[in-house]
Amino acid sequence: MPFVGSNMKYLCATSLILAGGVVSGDRAVASEEAIQYAESVVEAGRQSIMSRNPLDQGGVVWMGAETSPKPVEDIIVAVMPCPLSLSVCKYLFDSAKEAAEAIGWEAFPIDNKGDPAVAQKGVDAAITRGVKCVLTLASPARDIRSQITRGKEEGVAFVTGFSDDPVEFGGDVGYGLDYAAAGELLAAYVIANGGGGVVMFDSPQLPQLSVRLQGFKDYLTEHGQGQATIVHEEDYSISAGAPGLITKMQAILTRFPKDSFNWVIAPYDEALVPLLQTAQQRERDEISGVSFDGEAVAYDSIRNDGPQKATISWGLEWVSWAGIDECNRALNGVEVGVNKDFPIQLTDSTNVPPEGGTYEVNFDFREQYKSMWDAAR
Numbered sequence: 094m095p096f097v098g099s100n101m102k103y104l105c106a107t108s109l110i111l112a113g114g115v116v117s118g119d120r121a122v123a124s125e126e127a128i129q130y131a132e133s134v135v136e137a138g139r140q141s142i143m144s145r146n147p148l149d150q151g152g153v154v155w156m157g158a159e160t161s162p163k164p165v166e167d168i169i170v171a172v173m174p175c176p177l178s179l180s181v182c183k184y185l186f187d188s189a190k191e192a193a194e195a196i197g198w199e200a201f202p203i204d205n206k207g208d209p210a211v212a213q214k215g216v217d218a219a220i221t222r223g224v225k226c227v228l229t230l231a232s233p234a235r236d237i238r239s240q241i242t243r244g245k246e247e248g249v250a251f252v253t254g255f256s257d258d259p260v261e262f263g264g265d266v267g268y269g270l271d272y273a274a275a276g277e278l279l280a281a282y283v284i285a286n287g288g289g290g291v292v293m294f295d296s297p298q299l300p301q302l303s304v305r306l307q308g309f310k311d312y313l314t315e316h317g318q319g320q321a322t323i324v325h326e327e328d329y330s331i332s333a334g335a336p337g338l339i340t341k342m343q344a345i346l347t348r349f350p351k352d353s354f355n356w357v358i359a360p361y362d363e364a365l366v367p368l369l370q371t372a373q374q375r376e377r378d379e380i381s382g383v384s385f386d387g388e389a390v391a392y393d394s395i396r397n398d399g400p401q402k403a404t405i406s407w408g409l410e411w412v413s414w415a416g417i418d419e420c421n422r423a424l425n426g427v428e429v430g431v432n433k434d435f436p437i438q439l440t441d442s443t444n445v446p447p448e449g450g451t452y453e454v455n456f457d458f459r460e461q462y463k464s465m466w467d468a469a470r
Contacts, residue, residue, distance in 0.1 A: 120318075127284060127318035134281035138439030141454065144271035145434045148278065153408075153456045156433040161418065161465035162425035164196045168226070170420055171219035173203035173212065175231040175299065176331065179363055181386045181409070185230045185255075188413035195459070196417055196466050207298070207331045209236035216240040226250040226420035230413060233300055234259035234267065250423035254416045256301045266419050266429035269412060270437060272301050275405040276308025278439045279383045280321065282403045283356055284313075288320035290354030292345060294327050294338070294364060302360035305385055305405075309358060324354050335367040342371040352379055359384045362391040362404055369400040387440055387452050395445045403441040406452035411435050414462050421466075 133149045140151030172189045175182040186202045193200035203219060205212035216227055216237045227240075227249060234241065234253045241251050241262045251264030258267030283291065293310075297303050313321055325348075327341055342357075357372070357380060359365035365384040372380040380400065384391065387406030394401035415432035422429045436454050438444070446452060 123318045124320060127316055127320050130316055131281040131284035131320075134278065135285045135439060135441075138278040138281070138437075139441070139444050141436045141438040142274075142278075143434045144274045144437050148274065148281070153436045153454055155456065155458070155461060156435075157415065157418075157461070158431040158465070161462075161469045162422060162427050163469045164198075164421050164466050165225065165424045166197065168424070169199045169201070169222070169224045170226040170228055170417070171203050171216070171222075171224045172200050172416075173205055173215065173227065173229045173232050175205075176207040177202060177204040178206070179361070181361065181363075181388055182231065185409055185413055188410040189228060189230065189416055191410075192414040192417040192459075192462065195414075195463055196421060198417070205232055205236075209233075212236045213240055216244070220244045220247060220249055224249060225424060226252060228416045228420055229253045229256065229259075230416060231255040231299065231301060233257050234262055234264055235300075238262035250420050252416055252419045252423060252429075254412050254419075256299070265423040268415060268419060268430055268432050270407065270435040272304040273308030273311065275385055275407075275437050276305045276310075277312040278405060278437070279358060279385075279403060280309045280312035280317070282383060282439060282441065283358075284317060284320045286402065287355065288317075289322075289356060290324040291321055291356045291358060292325045292327065292349070292354050293323055294329060294341075294357065294359045294368065296329055296331050296360055296364070298331060299360075305360055306358065321356070324349065329364075338364060338367045339371050342368045343375075346372060346375050346377060351377060355379060355381065357382045361386045362388040362401070365401055366390055369394075373400060387438070392440070392445050392450075393448075395440065395442055396448065398442070403439060406438040406440045408436040408452075408454045408458075411454060411456075411458045414458060418462055418465075 137149045137151035141153050142151050172186050174185040177183050190200040203215035233256050241264045245263050251259045253259045253267045255269045295306050362384045365382045369382045382401045383403045385405040387404050391404040412435050
């Protein structure tokens with residue numbers, strides 16, 4: 094789309110006057126610029142970006158260490174992702190297990206089921222079993238602060254990815270990608286695809302989910318120029334599952350009649366599914382959805398022109414491998430937090446993987462880690 098110069102500004106203002114509009118020429122130009130910027134962000138996001146780079150700068154590069162301390166030998170690591178009933182969380186564990194085996198360790202999962210009490214019991218049991226590192230992925234360190242205190246007394250490392258920082262509770266390092274940037278990519282997508290009213294669902298029991306959605310809101314405030322607005326925000330509990338989401342969505346559809354909003358955003362793809370299904374059952378076909386995690390259910394909808402139009406695909410395996418690397422660094426007593434950034438992709442109909450396919454980051458991070466570890470042995 095061409096730059097909106099002074100002549101275009103005059104034409105926009107004139108056309109609005111002729112149409113009887115009340116929007117000023119300056120506001121029209123600002124709106125056009127907001128759409129142009131959103132389109133540039135979407136284009137970069139489709140290519141994949143490093144999450145801490147400028148939103149409109151695409152490309153995947155290594156942003157970790159170049160060398161590694163010698164891998165600690167013959168240890169067990171406990172990996173506690175978000176609830177294993179969610180496919181994305183199971184994928185996080187599987188990737189961490191693969192990395193642990195590559196470095197020469199044994200790994201086993203802790204399923205917290207989204208319940209802090211279950212998480213605490215699981216970590217206590219892991220410490221008793223003799224683990225040397227507890228790696229939490231998208232599971233808050235704050236839920237296991239007492240276990241961190243106990244574990245550190247026994248020489249256990251605590252590493253957290255995708256969530257809060259365990260250092261606050263005595264742990265070793267928090268690391269991960271910029272969740273807010275992912276939310277910003279989806280906000281740009283909404284604006285670039287017509288904008289309008291948005292209903293937002295959040296599950297604040299997992300802080301990283303709220304960070305994703307805050308990024309969406311911040312983008313609208315900073316770059317939106319009124320092209321999209323949040324008309325309602327709704328909190329829900331993960332433990333309530335799909336029935337709880339359906340009940341809440343039914344109430345929202347009753348409260349907000351047809352054409353009151355155009356988009357719904359959820360903090361992860363599996364949460365978006367029952368929301369959009371409920372809208373379609375009410376014949377609310379004007380409502381589309383966006384969400385996070387690049388799950389198969391999202392890809393299916395995008396691929397088949399379903400109601401979900403975009404998702405954020407993460408370099409989840411990369412983050413999981415980085416967690417094992419951070420565990421090794423913490424156990425060696427060297428600098429941690431060296432895994433600085435990871436890729437994300439805005440996935441829509443232009444770049445959705447083929448059926449059965451997954452997001453490929455197009456960078457051999459596995460070989461990067463293996464080479465470092467092998468060289469240090």
